[in-house]
Amino acid sequence: MQVNLREHWRIGAVEIPTRLVLAPMAGVSVQAFRRQGRRYGAGLVCSEMVSCSGIHYGNERTLGYLRIAEDERPLAVQIFGSEPAYMAEAASTVVAAGADIVDVNFGCPVRKVTKTGAGATLLDQPDRACRIVASVAEAVSVPVTVKMRRGLENGARTCLELGPRLVDAGAQSLTLHPRSARQMYTGEADHRLTGELVELVDVPVIARTGAAAVMVGRAAQGNPWTLSEIVDGTAVLPSRADVAAELILFARETVKELGEQRASSFLKKFYGWYLRRGRFPRPFVQELVRLDSTEQVVERLLVAEPAAAAALARLEAEAPDSEGTLVPLPISAYGGG
Numbered sequence: 637m638q639v640n641l642r643e644h645w646r647i648g649a650v651e652i653p654t655r656l657v658l659a660p661m662a663g664v665s666v667q668a669f670r671r672q673g674r675r676y677g678a679g680l681v682c683s684e685m686v687s688c689s690g691i692h693y694g695n696e697r698t699l700g701y702l703r704i705a706e707d708e709r710p711l712a713v714q715i716f717g718s719e720p721a722y723m724a725e726a727a728s729t730v731v732a733a734g735a736d737i738v739d740v741n742f743g744c745p746v747r748k749v750t751k752t753g754a755g756a757t758l759l760d761q762p763d764r765a766c767r768i769v770a771s772v773a774e775a776v777s778v779p780v781t782v783k784m785r786r787g788l789e790n791g792a793r794t795c796l797e798l799g800p801r802l803v804d805a806g807a808q809s810l811t812l813h814p815r816s817a818r819q820m821y822t823g824e825a826d827h828r829l830t831g832e833l834v835e836l837v838d839v840p841v842i843a844r845t846g847a848a849a850v851m852v853g854r855a856a857q858g859n860p861w862t863l864s865e866i867v868d869g870t871a872v873l874p875s876r877a878d879v880a881a882e883l884i885l886f887a888r889e890t891v892k893e894l895g896e897q898r899a900s901s902f903l904k905k906f907y908g909w910y911l912r913r914g915r916f917p918r919p920f921v922q923e924l925v926r927l928d929s930t931e932q933v934v935e936r937l938l939v940a941e942p943a944a945a946a947a948l949a950r951l952e953a954e955a956p957d958s959e960g961t962l963v964p965l966p967i968s969a970y971g972g973g
C-alpha cells in the first residue's frame with residue numbers, strides 16, 4: 637500500500653505534519669541540520685543522543701545539545717543511559733528545554749556507549765530496558781518513544797519480543813533499525829522484521845519501509861533535497877547556487893551554535909557531503925577543507941558561485957534567525973558558543 641507521506645499523524649498527543657522523520661545522528665544532528673530538515677519536509681526531527689549522566693553532572697557540552705529553537709518543533713530529544721533514575725531525570729530536563737518527545741536509545745552499537753550498559757546492550761536486558769522506559773514515562777507528560785536495533789547478534793529477532801513489552805511499559809512509538817548491533821551500519825537491513833513488529837504493537841512504528849513513517853539518515857547529509865524528493869515523490873535537482881547557499885547558511889548557523897573553533901572542524905565533513913555528488917570538482921572541496929576559518933570557506937564559495945549570494949538572501953529571508961527563536965531554558969545551558 638502506498639502511503640501519502642504528506643499526511644499528518646500523531647505520536648500520543650503530538651501532531652506531526654509529515655510522515656518523514658529525520659534520523660538522530662551523533663556528530664551530525666546539530667540544530668542547523670534539524671531546522672534544515674524541517675524546511676525540506678521532515679515532519680519530525682531528532683537530536684543526536686544525549687548522555688543522561690552528562691545531564692546529571694551538568695556537563696557543558698552535553699547541555700549544549702539541549703539548545704532548541706521553536707521552528708524545529710516537533711522535535712524529539714534522544715537520551716541514552718543505563719540507570720532508570722538518571723534517565724528519568726534526564727527526560728525531565730530535556731522536556732523543560734523544549735523537547736516534544738523523549739526518545740530512548742536502545743540501538744547505539746558503539747563500544748564507548750555499550751560498555752556503560754547503555755544503547756544496544758539493553759536489547760539483551762529486557763527487564764532493565766522496560767524499567768527505563770517506565771521510569772521515563774512516569775517522569776514526563778510528553779510521549780516517550782524508543783529507537784532500537786533488531787538485536788545484538790546477526791539474525792537476532794529480539795526486537796519482536798522486546799517491542800511489545802516496551803509498549804506495555806509506556807513507549808508510544810517504536811523506531812526499528814533492522815540491523816543487528818554487530819552489523820553496525822553494514823550489510824542488509826531486514827525490512828521484513830518491520831512488518832512483523834507493526835503487526836505486534838498498536839503504536840506507530842517508524843522505519844525505512846512498511847511502517848507509519850519513514851526515517852531517513854545518511855541520505856540527508858549534505859542533501860536536504862532528498863527529503864523533499866521522498867516526501868513529494870518528485871525528483872529535485874538543486875542548482876550549484878542553491879547548494880552553495882544551503883551550505884553557507886548551514887555553516888553560519890553551526891558557528892552560532894558551536895562557536896567558530898568547534899564548528900570549523902565539525903563542518904569539514906559536510907563540505908564533501910554538500911559539494912561532491914558531481915556538483916563541484918573534488919580539488920575545490922579539498923581546498924575548502926584546508927581553509928582555517930568558516931568565513932574563508934563562505935568567501936571562497938561565493939567567489940566560485942556568485943549566484944549563491946542571491947539564493948542565500950532568499951533563504952535567510954525565509955528562515956528566521958535561530959537565535960531569535962530559542963526556547964528559553966530553565967538552566968544556563970547554551971554552552972559551546
Ligand SMILES: Cc1cc2nc3c(=O)[nH]c(=O)nc-3n(C[C@H](O)[C@H](O)[C@H](O)COP(=O)(O)O)c2cc1C
Pocket residue numbers: 659660661662663664684685714741743744783813821851852853854855
Ligand atoms: C554518523 C551517525 C550517527 C548516528 N547517531 C545515532 C544516534 O545518536 N542515535 C540513534 O538512535 N541512531 C544514530 N544513528 C543511526 C541512524 O539514526 C539511522 O538509524 C541509521 O543511520 C540508518 O538509517 P540510514 O540508512 O537512513 O542512514 C547514527 C547513524 C550515523 C550514520
